[in-house]
Amino acid sequence: MPRIHFLDVTNRDGVQSARTGLSKFGKTMVNFYLARLGVAQSEIGFPFLFHEVPYIRAQSALAEAGAFGDLRLSGWCRAVATDVERSLPLGLAHMNLSISTSDQMLHGKFRDRLDRDAVIREMTAAVRAANEGGVRTIGVNAEDGSRTDDAFLTEFALAAKDAGADRVRYCDTIGGDTPGRIGERFAKLASKIAMPVETHCHNDLGLAVANSVAGALGDLDAGQDAWINTCINGIGERSGNADLLSCILALSRGFGVAERAEIGDPLDLSWARRFALWAGYAFGQPVPVNQPGVGNNAFAHESGIHADGALKDHRNYELYDENLLGPYPRDRHGHNGRIVLTGAYGGMAGFRHVMDDLGIEVVEEELTFKVVQLCNAATGRPLTDDELRFIAGYPGQLALLYPGLLS
Numbered sequence: 001m002p003r004i005h006f007l008d009v010t011n012r013d014g015v016q017s018a019r020t021g022l023s024k025f026g027k028t029m030v031n032f033y034l035a036r037l038g039v040a041q042s043e044i045g046f047p048f049l050f051h052e053v054p055y056i057r058a059q060s061a062l063a064e065a066g067a068f069g070d071l072r073l074s075g076w077c078r079a080v081a082t083d084v085e086r087s088l089p090l091g092l093a094h095m096n097l098s099i100s101t102s103d104q105m106l107h108g109k110f111r112d113r114l115d116r117d118a119v120i121r122e123m124t125a126a127v128r129a130a131n132e133g134g135v136r137t138i139g140v141n142a143e144d145g146s147r148t149d150d151a152f153l154t155e156f157a158l159a160a161k162d163a164g165a166d167r168v169r170y171c172d173t174i175g176g177d178t179p180g181r182i183g184e185r186f187a188k189l190a191s192k193i194a195m196p197v198e199t200h201c202h203n204d205l206g207l208a209v210a211n212s213v214a215g216a217l218g219d220l221d222a223g224q225d226a227w228i229n230t231c232i233n234g235i236g237e238r239s240g241n242a243d244l245l246s247c248i249l250a251l252s253r254g255f256g257v258a259e260r261a262e263i264g265d266p267l268d269l270s271w272a273r274r275f276a277l278w279a280g281y282a283f284g285q286p287v288p289v290n291q292p293g294v295g296n297n298a299f300a301h302e303s304g305i306h307a308d309g310a311l312k313d314h315r316n317y318e319l320y321d322e323n324l325l326g327p328y329p330r331d332r333h334g335h336n337g338r339i340v341l342t343g344a345y346g347g348m349a350g351f352r353h354v355m356d357d358l359g360i361e362v363v364e365e366e367l368t369f370k371v372v373q374l375c376n377a378a379t380g381r382p383l384t385d386d387e388l389r390f391i392a393g394y395p396g397q398l399a400l401l402y403p404g405l406l407s
Helices: 008-013 023-035 050-065 080-089 103-108 116-132 150-163 179-193 208-221 244-253 269-283 304-312 348-357 365-377 385-394 395-399
Strands: 002-009 039-045 072-077 094-100 139-145 167-172 196-199 226-230
Touching: 002 244, 008 023, 008 039, 023 039, 023 050, 023 269, 023 365, 023 385, 050 072, 050 080, 050 167, 050 395, 072 139, 072 244, 080 094, 080 116, 094 116, 103 139, 116 150, 139 150, 150 179, 167 179, 167 208, 167 226, 167 365, 179 196, 196 208, 196 395, 208 226, 208 244, 226 244, 244 269, 244 395, 304 395, 348 365, 348 385, 365 385, 365 395, 385 395
Parallel strands: 002 039, 002 226, 039 072, 072 094, 094 139, 139 167, 167 196, 196 226
Antiparallel strands: none
16 A cells, blocks of 8 residues: 655755754754654755765764664755766765756746756756666656646656656645645656655645645555655745644544555654754744644633633544643753753863753763764754753764864
């Protein structure tokens, strides 16, 4: 039976959004939380960019040490052979290669330097370069797929498959698709190419989650696995991407949807609140009070009828139990009153006090202390309990974020 998988793009599409960003350590923590949540794959960044190289090496070392469990780490490149060749030395086993396919982009973005034949030539050359370089799974992204006509989209997808791609990503780049349309297009395209079509939906009409669910169901109707692109808290360029938790909840709890969909990832939603609230803190974008599942009002009742009903049985006015989403984090740095913290300008006494107070056993004390200082300096905010525990568990691998620290 075909199944649904989640490929989170917070560390690529999320962090490239205007007026936002994460340190390389912050991007590492996204991978940590995705792994705990049980998501299949994380698009971790841009392996052809010089400033991503230490970060990607650190992620590979952490993965090899078991820090991320079964989470797949994938890189994103333009579907250009030279980008792929520059990325191969980092050894990522999974890649996504992207190129525009719509007439609007060919004329308005490429200014007719590339026509449809050239787009397919560039893409297939990039796929072959990735295959020859030992990449195990390859996704090919049709940027602006929602404005690409059916005939060329099918031609493009079949060419990608023939070149050795495993999936095609249908990008609703400007967020203009609607659920009925995208579901029908996915079912037709996935049937014609006999390969999964991956959703990548933006939220310009507020429909990113609905479109992602509809597209995934189209895949299932065609007998293909579905892959859904998400971002934590729905962050992303302009109005954002499909929210990770909302997509999970819609597919597992939505009326008429949950009966049709089988999720293939070993999800553990007890990490949902910790991840979402950490992300709001790390990005400097507080979680909206009405955010599904994790907002402060997600399980709040005030009006008389609702309060009365919820007091009698919370299921009267709640679709799912809040305990499903795990506890709210109670981080040490958020305590009121006297508190000792550790960070970029702290000393060894304060570091030892904090670690002892959290019950963290520090094996490589000097190196762990230095990594704590550097990570705090990079984020510019107090480190959370999860961050401190993670650093103590993998100081050597995290040191790779900072070239020269181990020399």
